[in-house]
Amino acid sequence: MTFARFAQRIDGLNYLAEQMELSGSRVRRYLMQIPFCDKAEVLEKHFDILQKAYEIHSLPENEPALMQLRHLFTTVHDIKGTLEALKQKQVLDEIELFELKYFASLCRDFRLLCKRIDFMSQAPMCLQHVFDWLDPDKTGTSGFYMYDSYSPSLAQARKAVLATDPEKEPESWNRATDLVQQEEWSVRKTLSEELSKRYEVLQNNFDQLARLEIWLAKAALAVKYGMVRPQVAPVLSIEGMVNPMIADILVKSKGTFQPVSVTLHQGPCLLTGANMSGKTVVLKTLALIQALTQFSFFVPARTAQIPLVKDVFLVVGDKQDYYKGLSSFAAEMLALDRIMDKIKKGNRFFVLVDEPARTTNPYEGTAILCALLAFMEQYRVMSLISTHYGELNTAVRKLRVVGFEGEKAVGRIDPTSINQYMNYSLVEDKRTSVPKEALQIARLLGVDDSFIKRAQEFLKKNNHE
Amino acid sequence: MAITSVGIDGEAIDRVTATSKPEVLIEKGMYFTTVGSFYLQKRFTAEICHVEKSQTVLGKMITARALERGTLVLAGPSDTLSLQRWIHNTSAKYPVDICLVDGAVSRLSPASPAVTESMVLTTGAAFSANIKTLVAGTRFVYDTIQLPAVPEEIRKPLENITKGIRTITEDGQIEDPGIDSALTPDQIRQVLDTCGNRIYIPGVLSNGLLKALTERKEAGKICLYVRDFSRIFAEPATFYAFLRKGGRMAQLLRPNLLAVCVNPVSPEGYCLRSEELVSHMQDALNISVYDIKNIKT
Numbered sequence: 001m002t003f004a005r006f007a008q009r010i011d012g013l014n015y016l017a018e019q020m021e022l023s024g025s026r027v028r029r030y031l032m033q034i035p036f037c038d039k040a041e042v043l044e045k046h047f048d049i050l051q052k053a054y055e056i057h058s059l060p061e062n063e064p065a066l067m068q069l070r071h072l073f074t075t076v077h078d079i080k081g082t083l084e085a086l087k088q089k090q091v092l093d094e095i096e097l098f099e100l101k102y103f104a105s106l107c108r109d110f111r112l113l114c115k116r117i118d119f120m121s122q123a124p125m126c127l128q129h130v131f132d133w134l135d136p137d138k139t140g141t142s143g144f145y146m147y148d149s150y151s152p153s154l155a156q157a158r159k160a161v162l163a164t165d166p167e168k169e170p171e172s173w174n175r176a177t178d179l180v181q182q183e184e185w186s187v188r189k190t191l192s193e194e195l196s197k198r199y200e201v202l203q204n205n206f207d208q209l210a211r212l213e214i215w216l217a218k219a220a221l222a223v224k225y226g227m228v229r230p231q232v233a234p235v236l237s238i239e240g241m242v243n244p245m246i247a248d249i250l251v252k253s254k255g256t257f258q259p260v261s262v263t264l265h266q267g268p269c270l271l272t273g274a275n276m277s278g279k280t281v282v283l284k285t286l287a288l289i290q291a292l293t294q295f296s297f298f299v300p301a302r303t304a305q306i307p308l309v310k311d312v313f314l315v316v317g318d319k320q321d322y323y324k325g326l327s328s329f330a331a332e333m334l335a336l337d338r339i340m341d342k343i344k345k346g347n348r349f350f351v352l353v354d355e356p357a358r359t360t361n362p363y364e365g366t367a368i369l370c371a372l373l374a375f376m377e378q379y380r381v382m383s384l385i386s387t388h389y390g391e392l393n394t395a396v397r398k399l400r401v402v403g404f405e406g407e408k409a410v411g412r413i414d415p416t417s418i419n420q421y422m423n424y425s426l427v428e429d430k431r432t433s434v435p436k437e438a439l440q441i442a443r444l445l446g447v448d449d450s451f452i453k454r455a456q457e458f459l460k461k462n463n464h465e
Numbered sequence: 466m467a468i469t470s471v472g473i474d475g476e477a478i479d480r481v482t483a484t485s486k487p488e489v490l491i492e493k494g495m496y497f498t499t500v501g502s503f504y505l506q507k508r509f510t511a512e513i514c515h516v517e518k519s520q521t522v523l524g525k526m527i528t529a530r531a532l533e534r535g536t537l538v539l540a541g542p543s544d545t546l547s548l549q550r551w552i553h554n555t556s557a558k559y560p561v562d563i564c565l566v567d568g569a570v571s572r573l574s575p576a577s578p579a580v581t582e583s584m585v586l587t588t589g590a591a592f593s594a595n596i597k598t599l600v601a602g603t604r605f606v607y608d609t610i611q612l613p614a615v616p617e618e619i620r621k622p623l624e625n626i627t628k629g630i631r632t633i634t635e636d637g638q639i640e641d642p643g644i645d646s647a648l649t650p651d652q653i654r655q656v657l658d659t660c661g662n663r664i665y666i667p668g669v670l671s672n673g674l675l676k677a678l679t680e681r682k683e684a685g686k687i688c689l690y691v692r693d694f695s696r697i698f699a700e701p702a703t704f705y706a707f708l709r710k711g712g713r714m715a716q717l718l719r720p721n722l723l724a725v726c727v728n729p730v731s732p733e734g735y736c737l738r739s740e741e742l743v744s745h746m747q748d749a750l751n752i753s754v755y756d757i758k759n760i761k762t
Contacts, residue, residue, distance in 0.1 A: 075518070077516065077518050078518075093505055094504075094505065094513065095501050095504065095505065095513065095516060095525070095527060098513040098516060099516060102516070143512045143513060143514045143530070144512065144513050145510060145511060145512040145513060145529075145532065146510070158510065158533075161533075162533065177508045180508075181508075
């Protein structure tokens, strides 16, 4: 499972990838191919590297070298084709040989800069021997041609060409240049054979440059969003988590994102809260943080303890289902069915579901929800399930968004500024009922008074019955 | 010296006219830029100095220094922006005093002063086998090149405006009527309605607009500013009618035209009389005219 696949499913992952300063599509493709990792020892090693990169970024004296590095990354050519030719033991042409010499000299520059920022552990290997082969005259520059010093017979053949006038003796000039081409070919053949022995170190360096760039970009991202290193732990416990994408949107409208803390144990947990209280954001941010951890990123929170899982499932009825021609209910049921099928096969998963069965009648909807909770309980799946359904006959743990602090609000408020009156904190909730603030919020949004009154009358009538 | 071409030059057979073409001869020590596939076909020694990161349709651009004299096919950066970059990078990176750009048929934009410092206008029997037509056609391009420069005091503020249309008021104020360009009949009508007599067109000056302005009663009062001659996409008849009615035109960037060269031989092999052609051309143009087949150095 790659980053690219996750980015399609989990909101905000792509957004963060876009915020990363990468030199081009080659490195971006590399990022997209990063695998989802559930091995603690591998992740810890990665976090050590990232920690180091983060410290490098935090030191102001490193800024000039980092800027030079960022520029140097843009000068890396995509030599995939040349490397493939080396692997296949083909004879390289002059341009490909130049590319390798240029690449070897770039690696030298990268090593110098890595040394300056004390990041040699991630520097490419030294390719001096490759450079030397391609620089027999010891010019030290990255320019390249089929040097005379490669072969006496090449030098001789070239002399013969120079001694011939192409206009007066075209025939012999053609023969002489043919000979030069032949000699050049044998030099290229020898060089290519030597270089192909170095294929693996060249390929590894080429990959390492992309890895180095991604580590530095991840560190820069962590500095930008104040991210922290997650601790791999048996129980999920996050303090002060933030959703970077939503936080950025809020900053544009002069708002701020209220950090949220949450602890989740094995088994299901219900999430309740009024409308607009940010339940979906909690689910999406949790999925994002879990994914970021397992793709070796730091996470947007004050502290984060994250248990490793095989996969993260986030079910929020999104518009894609309509494109497939499914009703929202059908899409949701099929998605849950697929997930439960995987769980039965016995792997650790993290499941986040936004208001399951909300698009059907509350009578059956409640039953579906209870069955889902029972399933998650049976298989001890770490899961958070949001709902508006109350009076559930279940002992499942419940978290509630504190919600609307209406006393601060007067009159009608702008829907986009409702977050000023919301307390997004999560609290343990022992009650069986759910918050009933829908009508109050509708009123504050400026929905017609007579309509709300009518709704309230219906409420009273139902309660009497 | 560094050399490149915005088209394809030096191939044995012209791809457009399917007629034979002269070779491009590179002297020892010259820098040149061409695409990889043509680079590998050459038969002389050169040192590769730089390979462009990005691919073009014909492959990667190679910049090299000739270690011997030889011929090759030249096909360098073809769009104006990469050509600008080529000139900048080549003269910054290598010991190069002059960058030469071989143009392509009917393409004037590389000759814009925004790209190249000076230009040589070349024409010949390939354009027309009739001397009169050839001279008239050349005269038109020459006249656009030689349009006067925009007055200094108004040039500076206009320089950074590269989009839309601007009106210059009586007292020299620059106003933006909010029109994107003057290409469609609607836009032209808008320009006629809202713009005054002094108009700056940073983009394309279309034939339609120039015609509409010429048909105006007070055409004689109109003063048009264009970015440079290569943005004028008007027919000669319209261009001259505008000037005849007293309209004035000036350019922000005035090119430095060094000479006009003529080739009396057409690709089909038809040959004009060199002396007659040069003398007619010389009479029509106030600049040195050379027959490239017969240059005395």
